[in-house]
Amino acid sequence: MLKDMFDRDSSLSFEVFPPKKEADFSDCFKILDSLSTLSPDFISVTYGAGGSNSKKTVEIASYIQNTLHTDAMAHLTCVGSSEADILQVTNELEKVGVEHVLALRGDKPRDMSEEQFEKRIFPHATDLIHFLNTNTNLDISASCYPEKHPEAISMDSDIAFMKMKQDMGAKMFISQLFFDNTDFYRFVERAKNAGITVPIVAGIMPITSARQIGSTVTLAGSSVPKKLADICAKYGDQPDEMRSAGIEYAINQINDLKKCGMGHIHIYCMNKPKMTSEICAAIK
Ligand code: FAD
Numbered sequence: 588m589l590k591d592m593f594d595r596d597s598s599l600s601f602e603v604f605p606p607k608k609e610a611d612f613s614d615c616f617k618i619l620d621s622l623s624t625l626s627p628d629f630i631s632v633t634y635g636a637g638g639s640n641s642k643k644t645v646e647i648a649s650y651i652q653n654t655l656h657t658d659a660m661a662h663l664t665c666v667g668s669s670e671a672d673i674l675q676v677t678n679e680l681e682k683v684g685v686e687h688v689l690a691l692r693g694d695k696p697r698d699m700s701e702e703q704f705e706k707r708i709f710p711h712a713t714d715l716i717h718f719l720n721t722n723t724n725l726d727i728s729a730s731c732y733p734e735k736h737p738e739a740i741s742m743d744s745d746i747a748f749m750k751m752k753q754d755m756g757a758k759m760f761i762s763q764l765f766f767d768n769t770d771f772y773r774f775v776e777r778a779k780n781a782g783i784t785v786p787i788v789a790g791i792m793p794i795t796s797a798r799q800i801g802s803t804v805t806l807a808g809s810s811v812p813k814k815l816a817d818i819c820a821k822y823g824d825q826p827d828e829m830r831s832a833g834i835e836y837a838i839n840q841i842n843d844l845k846k847c848g849m850g851h852i853h854i855y856c857m858n859k860p861k862m863t864s865e866i867c868a869a870i871k
Contacts, residue, residue, distance in 0.1 A: 589629040589658040589687055593758055597850025598628040603858050605643035616650055621860035623655040625867050631660035636693035637667040641676050649683035659685050664693030665709035677723045687726040690715045713751050720756035729757040733765045733774040737808040746781045759785050761853050764792035767812045768843050789844050792855040793837035795830040797823035838869045
């Protein structure tokens with residue numbers, strides 16, 4: 588359960604994204620049915636940076652919470668939102684019994700001008716967290732970045748804002764994806780030294796196709812260690828071998844994290860239940 592997690596030193600959770608097309612909703616529900624059989628502590632649902640798919644996020648989070656009776660966490664971005672927009676979504680979430688949000692700023696949507704971005708109502712996730720804590724009863728988590736956020740001037744400043752998120756009411760952090768556990772261990776130590784006391788959940792993205800390195804990973808700004816780059820170079824044209832090697836890499840990352848006492852694991856499962864179940868079966 589999500590609420591118990593704050594007092595435990597291990598947990599397992601998954602992240603899914605809403606389908607792009609309305610017609611794909613039933614497939615998405617089937618994916619969620621499969622994922623819930625793996626008994627995660629919660630499943631989180633992503634949200635469009637501009638708020639475009641907010642209804643889909645609420646609908647999917649509601650399905651997880653009310654049909655599957657698994658705790659749902661709804662991501663919520665504020666980059667293109669007014670206070671009224673945010674309250675509309677949080678009211679819907681509270682109405683359907685979803686109690687936990689991941690409060691994010693979001694990236695500048697493509698159709699937003701620089702001027703609109705500069706004048707945005709919620710400049711940062713810290714402002715959203717403060718607003719949510721003042722105006723809703725939702726539990727709040729936030730993001731963190733083991734290799735620092737690409738816009739941050741330094742790791743120290745990024746961690747100082749992380750501390751501000753905790754002070755504003757964030758009860759847990761979920762990390763950006765990373766492929767070198769050493770980066771995560773170093774980051775957690777620095778965050779703890781800066782006063783972070785709430786759980787820091789490790790975000791793990793299995794790389795099952797070499798193309799992912801060029802898209803998702805570049806966007807996230809995560810560095811790719813030689814070992815993973817070599818796997819992609821070796822198996823880039825062999826989909827089955829690439830999938831197996833990528834899954835094995837993620838399993839090794841997770842088992843090493845657990846062995847080192849970092850037991851909170853969040854799998855960016857890319858709506859792939861078979862892959863997720865293979866990983867779960869191999870986690871020690
Ligand atoms: P912020 O915390 O606002 O940080 C952005 C930058 O501003 C950083 O450099 C930070 O150091 C700095 N900063 C923070 N607070 C302040 C402050 N008070 N004053 C000055 N500077 C400050 N995107 C989506 O669109 N939808 C999703 O569902 C989604 N889910 C995500 C889940 C996770 C676990 C993570 C790690 C990221 C996710 N993202 C998602 C991506 C995220 O929206 C982007 O990384 C975005 O660029 C930053 O969002 P943030 O909430 O971390 O921003």
